[in-house]
Amino acid sequence: MTDDHKAIVPVWTLATGDIRVPALVGDEPMTAERLAELRGVLAVLADKPIATLEVHPLPGTLDRSRGIPLDAASPLAHHLSQLISQSARSSSVAGATSATGEGLYRMVIPAKVAAQFGQGLVCPMAAKGAAGGIRSALVNSSGIAAHATFVPVGKAAATGAVGGSAATAGVAVAGSAALTVAAPLVLMAVAVGMSANADHKRQQAIERITELLEQLQEQKLDDERNELDGCRDTIDKAAAILLDQGKLGVSLGLDSAVHAINKALAAADRRLTRWQSALDKLPDGRAVDIGTLTKSFPGIDENGGTFRAHLELAALAIALKQRVIVLQAVEHAQMDPGNPYESFARALKADQQRLDKLESGLAGVLERLSALELARPNSLLPVLTNSEVDRLMRAADRVHRLRDSIMVNSRQTDVAIEIARSRDGSVVVFPALPA
Structure with a gap:
C-alpha cells in the first residue's frame, strides 16, 4: 500500500x-x-x-x-x-x-x-x-x-x-x-464486484480460446466462441440498466443470450460426461498409450488441441453464466426491496450450484488425466526412435501439467x-x- x-x-x-x-x-x-x-x-x-x-x-x-x-x-x-x-x-x-x-x-x-x-x-x-x-x-x-x-x-x-x-x-x-x-x-x-469478476474471467477465456483457435482453424469451434462472446453486449446493457435500478425489457434480448449460454453449458455437460466415461474405461494401475488417450481427448498431447479448446469454451460459458446469475439476483432483490440481501444470496446460490457441479467435474477430469502414466507407443521395433521418445516426453509433461489449470475453491x-x-x-x- x-x-x-x-x-x-x-x-x-x-x-x-x-x-x-x-x-x-x-x-x-x-x-x-x-x-x-x-x-x-x-x-x-x-x-x-x-x-x-x-x-x-x-x-x-x-x-x-x-x-x-x-x-x-x-x-x-x-x-x-x-x-x-x-x-x-x-x-x-x-x-x-x-x-x-x-x-x-x-x-x-x-x-x-x-x-x-x-x-x-x-x-x-x-x-x-x-x-x-x-x-x-x-x-x-x-x-x-x-x-x-x-x-x-x-x-x-x-x-x-x-x-x-x-x-x-x-x-x-x-x-x-x-x-x-x-x-x-x-x-x-x-x-458490481461479482459482475466485474465474472467479466474478467470471460476476457481471460476469450484470449485463450482465440489463441487456440488460431492454431486449430476449426470453424465449428470458432462459431461456438462467436455465439458466446456475442452475448457480451446484451449482458453489458442489462448490467448497466439493473445497476441503475432500471427494468429489463424484452427488446434487450437477454433471453436469447441466456439461451445461447445455456446451450454452451449443455455442450460442456455432454463433453464432461463423455470424458468421464472415457477415463472410467481405462485400465486401473496400467500405463496408457498416448494414441488411446488422444482418441477421447484429441490434442491433449499438443500445446493447443481440440480438448483444450473445449475446456476454454466451458470456462467461457461458466463465466458468462456467473455474470447472468448476478444480474438475475440483482433484479430479484430489487423486486423484493424489503429484504434485498437475503433474496440476493438465495438467487445466487440456487443457480450457482449447477455451475459448482460442472466446475468440480471438469477439475476432477483434469486431476485424473494429470495422474496418468503414459506408455510407449505401439511399435514393431524393440527400441523407440528419437522422435518417438521426444513426443512421449513432451506428451507426458503436458498431460501432467493439466493439474496447474485446476481452480481450488474449497477454502472459504x-x-x-x-x-x-x-x-x-x-x-x-x-x-x-x-x-
Whole structure:
C-alpha cells in the first residue's frame, strides 16, 4: 500500500439489517490484525451480514480499465456519497480523510457470508509476470498495510434502510455506535464486484480460446466462441440498466443470450460426461498409450488441441453464466426491496450450484488425466526412435501439467471489493477478490 507509518484509515462497520451485537468496535484505533479479528467475531455473532469499509488514498497508478465504471447518479455511487457526507459531519477522522470524497474504498465481506455466493464466483485472478500473484487495485496483495492505523467511524448515519431506499436509517440498535445499516450499499457493491469478476474471467477465456483457435482453424469451434462472446453486449446493457435500478425489457434480448449460454453449458455437460466415461474405461494401475488417450481427448498431447479448446469454451460459458446469475439476483432483490440481501444470496446460490457441479467435474477430469502414466507407443521395433521418445516426453509433461489449470475453491475466504471514487462522485468497481 502507499500508506506510510502515519496513515490513518477510517473504517466503517456496515450491517444489512437492524441487528444486535456486542459493542466490539468502540472508537479506539486498531491495527490491521485487530481489524481482521473483528471481522471474524462479527461474522460469528451477528445474525445478518456485516461488512467493513475502509478508505485509502488512491494509488498513483491505477488501471481503471479492469473495473466497471458507474456515474455519480448510480445507486452505488449515490449511497457511497451519502455515507461520506453524513459521516464527515459526525466524525472528524472521516471528515479529514474523505474531505474530497476521492479515495480507494475497500469493502470486505466475511468468509462466512461470502460462501453464500457460491464456490466458483470469486477466485484468485493470476497476475501476469508474477507467479502466484493476485491482481488488485491496491499496491500490495493483501490490501492492508500492517503499519496503517484503522480508526472506527463512530456515530455515522446510515446510507439507507434495509429496504433499499436512499433514506437515512440511522445507527443500528443497541450495538456499537460505529455500526450502520447500509444494505443497499453492501448489495450494490457485491453485485458490481461479482459482475466485474465474472467479466474478467470471460476476457481471460476469450484470449485463450482465440489463441487456440488460431492454431486449430476449426470453424465449428470458432462459431461456438462467436455465439458466446456475442452475448457480451446484451449482458453489458442489462448490467448497466439493473445497476441503475432500471427494468429489463424484452427488446434487450437477454433471453436469447441466456439461451445461447445455456446451450454452451449443455455442450460442456455432454463433453464432461463423455470424458468421464472415457477415463472410467481405462485400465486401473496400467500405463496408457498416448494414441488411446488422444482418441477421447484429441490434442491433449499438443500445446493447443481440440480438448483444450473445449475446456476454454466451458470456462467461457461458466463465466458468462456467473455474470447472468448476478444480474438475475440483482433484479430479484430489487423486486423484493424489503429484504434485498437475503433474496440476493438465495438467487445466487440456487443457480450457482449447477455451475459448482460442472466446475468440480471438469477439475476432477483434469486431476485424473494429470495422474496418468503414459506408455510407449505401439511399435514393431524393440527400441523407440528419437522422435518417438521426444513426443512421449513432451506428451507426458503436458498431460501432467493439466493439474496447474485446476481452480481450488474449497477454502472459504473473505471477499474484498475495491471501489475507486473520483472527486465528481463517479466510481469504478474492481473485480471481487479473496481478501
